[in-house]
């Protein structure tokens with residue numbers, strides 16, 4: 001396709017999303033771009049998006065590779081959603097959405113999830129920021145974490161997503177299947193109702209994952225929602241994935257089944273397909289932003305690393321590392337073990353025995369969980385948290401060989 005890149009309309013951790021126009025017609029679309037050498041997640045997204053088609057999933061329009069400003073870029077084309085994401089809509093409506101809009105958006109997300117699950121796909125990163133709003137309704141987007149369920153592909157065991165939206169079984173690194181998407185939908189309903197995180201008072205990824213995975217808590221159901229809405233949330237937010245309702249069951253729940261479909265005539269949500277549409281020009285950002293934000297990754301990563309490092313420093317007393325069998329190290333927490341028998345923290349300078357597949361590199365390690373051998377407080381195996389998106393992480397099993405410092 002012959003096309004021209006216009007201004008940036010969104011930024012992820014590595015990818016920049018820009019508006020684009022076709023050089024052969026007046027068609028406009030969105031292009032998500034990243035340097036070819038860092039395009040693993042975008043190429044995964046392309047493989048999945050190109051294999052599906054639903055009115056509740058953002059439309060795929062192709063991909064290509066270009067040379068721009070001395071960089072080789074991988075580009076994925078999709079339909080343009082000028083009203084942005086559900087998170088943008090929450091901000092635009094004063095910080096929360098009304099219950100009829102929430103029910104309408106939830107219904108469409110369920111139809112999208114039902115389609116994905118019937119096609120053996122798990123999205124793995126459902127949240128307001130990944131749901132786009134168009135004139136014809138809401139569309140599930142950002143398939144960078146998605147995977148095929150029950151399949152022999154090498155990455156089928158991969159666990160990833162955004163910590164605050166992770167289900168308990170995901171946070172513990174055990175499994176990530178269809179029920180995990182349903183839990184994340186429940187969290188997104190709380191986000192739409194409150195404008196905030198489903199887990200209040202914790203915002204660093206290690207603490208959030210610890211709380212979700214190893215406590216008995218549930219995200220708080222907003223008390224101002226109707227009984228029907230709260231019952232719907234209860235069916236999504238069951239800690240045991242086997243007890244969670246499926247997408248098809250939830251579509252029959254009165255909160256969804258009895259909700260009225262909203263007429264979409266808001267000029268704000270017009271979805272232009274042509275440069276002649278006014279909203280195409282209204283959404284313009286300064287052009288200089290379009291590619292330079294690809295460089296924000298390292299500073300954002302530094303920032304997350306710094307946050308966790310500070311968190312670990314204010315924790316009580318650090319453990320002692322000692323050599324017990326050659327190259328292996330023992331982690332000893334010298335404070336009392338907590339009731340649920342899991343430790344979390346940040347490794348300082350460390351070396352891994354072997355790298356689990358599908359993890360880009362351990363330079364991006366945000367923190368870890370030691371849950372395997374808490375009795376003798378010895379850890380060869382820990383769950384590692386790797387940054388893979390602006391807010392999303394990959395959870396992997398790590399074999400720690402050597403470390404100089406650890407904070408619990």
Ligand SMILES: Nc1ncnc2c1ncn2[C@@H]1O[C@H](COP(=O)(O)OP(=O)(O)OP(=O)(O)O)[C@@H](O)[C@H]1O
Nearest residue numbers: 010011012013015017030079080081142389390391
């Ligand atoms: N088709 C689209 N139309 C309009 N805006 C879009 C579109 N796709 C993405 N965006 C905007 O760009 C932002 C980043 O897109 P996306 O979440 O796909 O990138 P990402 O790099 O995968 O993000 P993350 O680092 O959070 O995983 C979105 O939050 C949204 O604001």
